[in-house]
Amino acid sequence: MYGSERSRSASHQSYEMLRDKILNGELQGGTKIVEEKIAAELGVSRTPIRESIRKLEYEGLIVNKRVVKPTEKDLRNMFQVRILLEGYSAQCAASYIKEKELEELLACVEIGRNGEVEEIMKANERFHEIIVQSSNNPVMIDIIDRMQSTIYLFRKTVVFYNRPHLIDEHEQIYEAIKERDGQKAEQLMKSHLQADLEFCLHLIG
Amino acid sequence: MYGSERSRSASHQSYEMLRDKILNGELQGGTKIVEEKIAAELGVSRTPIRESIRKLEYEGLIVNKRVVKPTEKDLRNMFQVRILLEGYSAQCAASYIKEKELEELLACVEIGRNGEVEEIMKANERFHEIIVQSSNNPVMIDIIDRMQSTIYLFRKTVVFYNRPHLIDEHEQIYEAIKERDGQKAEQLMKSHLQADLEFCLHLIG
């Protein structure tokens, strides 16, 4: 259904193009973003480009007309928030998650063990996504989402590693949720994310 | 110093004007926002108006070209996040707050007891602000800030009441922080905000 979707507005196309280029590193941190240059590149006027840039500014991917270059401190700050919100989401999930999602969590763990690199990465992202969604709180989901791109940007270089124990930790979280033990699920999620942060900082710093 | 500040760009002026009108109720929830109308009102072109509208959209004050009309569910969702983040901030404050800020917290409590209505309202806001700031986490501060306007919008009609025990609760939180008891401060902050939410919902629903 989605595949056949009509192409959206110029500003939206520009937004997606810029975001992708930032996330995949084609536009490196610190690069100056000049409206006219982007406009020429896409063959449109500056007007829609400006809107797309504003949007990326609100998302934190562009700061002061430059591609963001998140510092360690930025990453720590985001993770601090993420740990609080995803930890809480895990607790909610233990109470509210449905059988279907529970099965999908398990599937993610299994792909994490036996899948191809690309699959594994997707499954790991999906694992967190399912839990966050199950908070059933659009405000919370939104906040986590918005931080996601900057976090991804920071750990770009790390992402092809697979941290030791990562899948084991996912499995433990899954078990806790399955047993409907909210406290445990929250605690496990928090230390999982903490370990993730530290691995990330260690590799880079 | 700030008083004599140069007037900012048209889009920023427009942003402030619209935001204020929304917050003080001059533009009611559900009101359609039409670019040309606003532009004519301010005597500028649509271009800067569009930017200001986008900004308000990101802040959640405009949704689908209409002034937002937050539902009870929205308020609950925001408070859920706010309780997590401000609770945590209170914990941090217990560890890190400086003498000067502690004194200011106490001053807020005292104004809450003896001040004029306007002063009290300001002091109560300031009380929370100090604690949030002391988290020392710009990401966290930003998120709380962004929710603030929508929360304010919702409780506009409530704001001139002063909930019973509100100041007592502030004082207890202050005491816990002063005693450097992070767990207690967090717990007190959480129930304080929970009570606030319920008072608000009760008055309106």
Next chain:
DNA sequence: TACATAAAAATTGTATACATTTTTTTATTT
């Protein structure tokens, strides 16, 4: 060389005009 300053260039902010889409109104049919 290092620093300040003026001129030039580049970039962003805003106005206006037109194209496209969405909403409202009106007309038509059942």
Next chain:
DNA sequence: AAATAAAAAAATGTATACAATTTTTATGTA
């Protein structure tokens, strides 16, 4: 009278032009 389609109007999206600002470069001086 209700439902539908066609037409008109309104509103938004985009392009272009110009004004204001910021950044860069060139130039002169200590």
